[in-house]
Amino acid sequence: MSIAVTTDAIAPAKEKPAAPHLDYRPDVDGLRAIAVLPVVIFHAFPALIPGGFVGVDIFFVISGYLITGILLRALNKQQFSLLGFYGRRIKRIFPALITMMITVFLFGWLVLLPDEFEQLGKHIAAGAAFVLNLSLFIDTNLYFGAIEAPLVHLWSLGVEEQFYLVWPLLLWATWRLGRWQVALLGAITVVSFYLNVSAVHEEPLQSFYLPTARLWELSLGGLLAFATQNKAAHGGHESLPSWIPHKGLFGDNARANLGAVLLIGSFAFLHNKMEFPGWWALAPVIGSVLLISAGPGSFISRRVLSQRWMVFVGLISYPLYLWHWPLLSLAHTIDWRDYTPALRVGVVALSFVLAWLTYRYIERPLRGSPKTLKVASGLFATMAVCAVGGWLTYKTQIPARPIPADVAKILAAENEDFPYPKEPGFLNVGTGAKKVLFIGDSTLAQYHWRVDKVLKEHPGNSRGAIFAWRPGCAPHDEITRVAHAKCRQLLVDAIAMAKTAPIESVVIGFSWYSYLTGNRDSDHVGEVRPLLPVADPALENVRRMVEGFAASGKKVYIMQNAPLNPGFAPRQMVQRTIFAPGFRVNSEPASKQHLLTAYEPFLVRLRQIAKDNNATLIDPLGGLCPEGVCPSITKNDEPIYRDAFHLRKFYILESVSYIDPVVLDTGHDSMPGGR
Structure with a gap:
């Protein structure tokens, strides 16, 4: 039923003058192009536009501005109809979204594994209900790099639709407040920004996904509509109020130029390892507000944003946003080995074609x-049918495509528990009076199974072990992504423990390659990459640790990286095809020499640290890569790895003998690898 607002229902004591009609602005469509193109490029080629993801924030501002303008004109003319508003929104949003989701569902059945197909069903249900942002907030801690989820990008539609549900009612309910309405909406904007900034460090998912933390971006666009809607038109567009300066540093061109600088700077200098949105989001949001406020008469609006091709991209920006990510995701899923730059260019081109046709x-x-x-x-x-179909798929009532037995055997490996201990902190292994202290992350903690087995097999051994570990804990705060304060405290406590008498030896081990090259993407681990700038202070921290331990008379070991290769993850061994049987196993091994080349930039530094302090390097490649290759499966066709970074428990128990000499009484002079 329509909520029709009559004159008596909305008229304040002093009636507001009707707002002039907001003529079509091609520059706003051009700004849509500025928003969508960086997002597409970022998803296909992240290194080209590191901050391309802020295009979503630009969309939020545009949506807030346009929707608020529509609502204010209806309220001013006393023609507000909630049912009519939502009807128009449905006609605008649903057709392309339904088309895309049905297509992805059908194609997904052909190429997705059963659990992936279930997840797709869940995301279709949540996307159709416009709550995917809430689902992701609850279920996952990743957005960037979630290439395996073809509908993850619909989180932003959830935020917008939740805004559309609340904002019209809020404007209608506060219409009688007159000028105080703007003050109230401004206060809500400030509170939302506070919630965003306060959560971005400790609760980044809350800041990223929740509508309460994103509302300020849309409402700033809405406040801009308030600032323009009651001023007489001039120059072919609604102007800002007279109390806002219009000349010199505050003129249309000046605002547009500053807005463009902020957007370009956001695309070039922001990146997905920053705490975002937070304070950093002010740059693209304020830049968008400034460009829109400058109107169509500014030089940038006329000569750049209003170009025909820009306007065209802006007109298809919504279906382009919908299509590009599922196509990239599915292309990668079919076979990540063939996910080449040429393929990605072709996928982006196809996205444009489908966007225009849609x-x-x-x-x-x-x-x-x-x-x-x-x-x-x-x-x-x-x-609604899409939502129900997605839910039935999630609940396996709509079955996935069957998988062959050999593929099922491979996939079973990733359903095992991770090999590292269940709780981070300090783990005691063995009863020997002399202790070996292991300090590092989960890639070192996974060895506790082998240490426990070896010590039980040698009950007369004088040594025990203590693992001081935390997942994702790196030797420098700038590297540690989550809970870096807890990581720092762990290292402080471990160093203090190492000074005590029972600690005879110390083993230091991290995922050196991932932290020092910045490559934590399981699809590209093992590629040859240069060290990050943060590698210098990180390795300096390691040097100080080793020097301190050696100076106190401790025997020090440095654990090098185990082999890393994207093809080691069980799921990555599965190649898909639309033809029968649909799935097959590709267990291609990695080249030991290639990994040595990839590891050399930090290995040379670790070797020098070891040499300077009479420490010993432990080389997993020496034991895991016989005959120059690092296999991904055993002779019995069992995957060796639980994921791209961790070995499986059975393999740790049976095969990582290079750790044994560290904890056995006879081991000091018989280490594999070398100094």
């Missing part, structure tokens, strides 16, 4: 239909 033959006809409520009702019913 816009031209699906979106425009339905959006332009005068039968708003009838069309909206049909689209709403279809979206």
